[in-house]
Every structure is written in C-alpha cells, then in structure tokens.
Amino acid sequence: MSHIASLDADPDRSAAAGAESDGVARSLFALNLNPADPRRGWRGWLREVGASLDRVLFVQGCQICGGHVDDDPRAAPWCLDCRAELIESVPHCCLRCGQAVGPFASATLKQGCARCRGRSLGFEGVVALGPYQGPIRALCLHLKRASGAWLGAWLMDLTIESRFERLRSLELKTDPDGRPPLVTSIPLHWRRRWARGYNQADDLAARLAQRLDLPWRRVLRRIRPTPKLAGRSPTERLDLMRRAFQVISSRRSCLERRDILLVDDVLTTGATTGAAARVLKRAGAARVFVVVIARTEPNR
Numbered sequence: 001m002s003h004i005a006s007l008d009a010d011p012d013r014s015a016a017a018g019a020e021s022d023g024v025a026r027s028l029f030a031l032n033l034n035p036a037d038p039r040r041g042w043r044g045w046l047r048e049v050g051a052s053l054d055r056v057l058f059v060q061g062c063q064i065c066g067g068h069v070d071d072d073p074r075a076a077p078w079c080l081d082c083r084a085e086l087i088e089s090v091p092h093c094c095l096r097c098g099q100a101v102g103p104f105a106s107a108t109l110k111q112g113c114a115r116c117r118g119r120s121l122g123f124e125g126v127v128a129l130g131p132y133q134g135p136i137r138a139l140c141l142h143l144k145r146a147s148g149a150w151l152g153a154w155l156m157d158l159t160i161e162s163r164f165e166r167l168r169s170l171e172l173k174t175d176p177d178g179r180p181p182l183v184t185s186i187p188l189h190w191r192r193r194w195a196r197g198y199n200q201a202d203d204l205a206a207r208l209a210q211r212l213d214l215p216w217r218r219v220l221r222r223i224r225p226t227p228k229l230a231g232r233s234p235t236e237r238l239d240l241m242r243r244a245f246q247v248i249s250s251r252r253s254c255l256e257r258r259d260i261l262l263v264d265d266v267l268t269t270g271a272t273t274g275a276a277a278r279v280l281k282r283a284g285a286a287r288v289f290v291v292v293i294a295r296t297e298p299n300r
C-alpha cells in the first residue's frame with residue numbers, strides 16, 4: 001500500500017521522482033501535463049486529431065471572451081486572461097463538500113465546513129475546478145451537448161493542473177492486492193444518454209484516468225432517471241435517489257477495498273453523487289472522492 005506522497009505537477013521532476021517509488025505512486029509520477037506529449041499512444045493521437053479538427057471547424061477565438069487565442073489548433077480554447085479567471089474563481093472551498101467557504105475558514109479542516117460537518121455525504125471529499133457560475137457554468141452547459149464534447153478534455157486538464165495539490169492531498173492508496181485507485185463516472189439513464197448522444201461524465205473520467213495514469217471503468221448503472229431535486233428537502237432528495245444506481249454485477253470485483261475517483265461534470269445538491277458513492281461503498285469500495293468541473297453554491 002503506498003501513498004501518493006510525491007505526486008508532482010512538473011512532468012520532468014515527476015519522472016525523476018518516479019524512479020524511486022513504487023506501486024500507484026510510480027504510475028502517477030508519469031502524470032503528463034503536456035497536451036502534445038507523444039506518449040499517449042494511437043488512441044491519444046486519434047483523440048488529439050479529433051480535438052484539433054473540432055477546433056479548426058467549430059472554434060473561433062476564446063470560448064469565453066471571443067478574444068484572440070493562439071492559432072495552433074492544440075492551443076487551449078480560451079485566452080490566457082480567461083484561463084486565469086477560470087483557475088482563480090474559487091480560492092477557498094470545503095475539502096469535504098466542495099462548497100465555497102470564507103477566506104478565513106481553515107482550508108484543511110477534513111471534518112468539513114459549517115454546512116456539511118456531521119452530515120453524511122456518502123463521499124469523503126470533493127475536487128472541483130470552481131463554482132457553477134460565470135464562464136465555468138457556460139462551459140459546462142456547452143459540454144452537455146455532443147457538439148461541446150471536445151471541451152471535456154480541456155476542462156479536465158485545467159482542473160487537474162489547477163487543483164493538483166488538492167488531488168495529491170487525497171493520498172490515494174493502492175488496495176491490499178496492489179491495485180491502483182479506480183476512476184469511474186456517474187452514469188446517465190439510458191434514455192437521456194440516447195437523447196444526448198454521449199455522457200460527458202464518461203469523457204471527463206477517461207481524461208482524468210489518462211492524465212493520472214489510473215484505470216477507468218464504468219461500474220455503475222442508472223436504473224431510474226433522475227427526478228428534479230431542486231427545491232426538495234435533503235430527506236426527500238435522499239429518498240428519491242435511493243435505488244437510482246446499481247453496480248454492474250460483472251464489475252463488482254473491481255471495487256472491493258479500492259479507493260475510487262467518481263467523476264461528473266457538475267455537483268449540485270450532492271444527493272445524486274452521494275447515492276452513487278453509497279452504492280460503490282456497499283459494493284466494497286474503500287473511499288470515494290468526487291472530481292467535478294463545477295460545484296453549485298448553496299440554495300441553487
């Protein structure tokens with residue numbers, strides 16, 4: 001069992017440090033934060049070509065302000081000013097529930113903030129790029145349409161790069177059999193997935209796994225479509241989401257005693273994600289951490 005103690009955002013330093021470590025730490029040291037790195041293999045290359053074509057065909061200028069971005073199709077779909085705004089949008093948030101906290105709240109309180117402390121969430125912690133507002137909200141809305149699917153990889157890359165210390169602080173562990181943590185996604189109900197053409201959470205999870213060099217699997221099935229949860233009490237939400245998810249029976253053995261990174265695009269009330277996390281734990285998962293692009297603020 002090994003901690004990800006020296007996971008590093010610098011690929012060169014990471015590779016050097018990797019030679020001295022073992023288990024999951026070693027695989028995570030290979031973390032590649034360079035979008036043009038050739039080590040991704042043919043699937044990564046195809047994806048890169050697809051993303052570049054999307055950029056050439058559909059994208060003109062910064063996706064946020066419309067300003068100039070680098071002409072290189074591998075350049076990010078936002079200008080440097082907007083990128084800085086995306087990253088700096090939430091300097092302080094609760095490590096447990098992911099909601100914004102005041103600048104004087106301790107950012108290291110693992111017991112949670114005033115809103116979540118003592119409340120069962122179903123998961124251990126949240127890593128988010130920022131709050132569901134402004135440009136992050138606009139990008140997440142775009143991501144929900146198949147035509148915006150190409151944005152997923154960029155948004156996940158930005159989340160990893162800007163919340164790197166937070167990811168490292170999770171101290172993800174290999175399981176007793178030496179298996180690395182598993183990345184999985186919140187599934188859509190099949191009707192919604194069919195209507196939308198894809199599940200953005202799958203794309204985000206695949207990207208996270210690729211960048212952290214971890215395995216990713218679909219392990220959950222949504223057996224009930226999501227009812228509207230806004231405006232309902234926490235108890236009502238819990239009731240509505242109970243029995244919404246099921247572990248795919250052939251994947252059950254993937255979960256036992258394993259740390260899980262559960263990926264979605266937006267974390268809203270936490271009821272959906274909490275229900276999914278509880279199902280994972282009932283199937284034997286050790287700890288569940290949620291990785292999302294955006295976290296809604298209270299009362300939304």
Ligand SMILES: [Zn+2]
Nearest residue numbers: 062065079082
């Ligand atoms: Zn811009």
Ligand SMILES: [Zn+2]
Nearest residue numbers: 094097113116
């Ligand atoms: Zn909290």
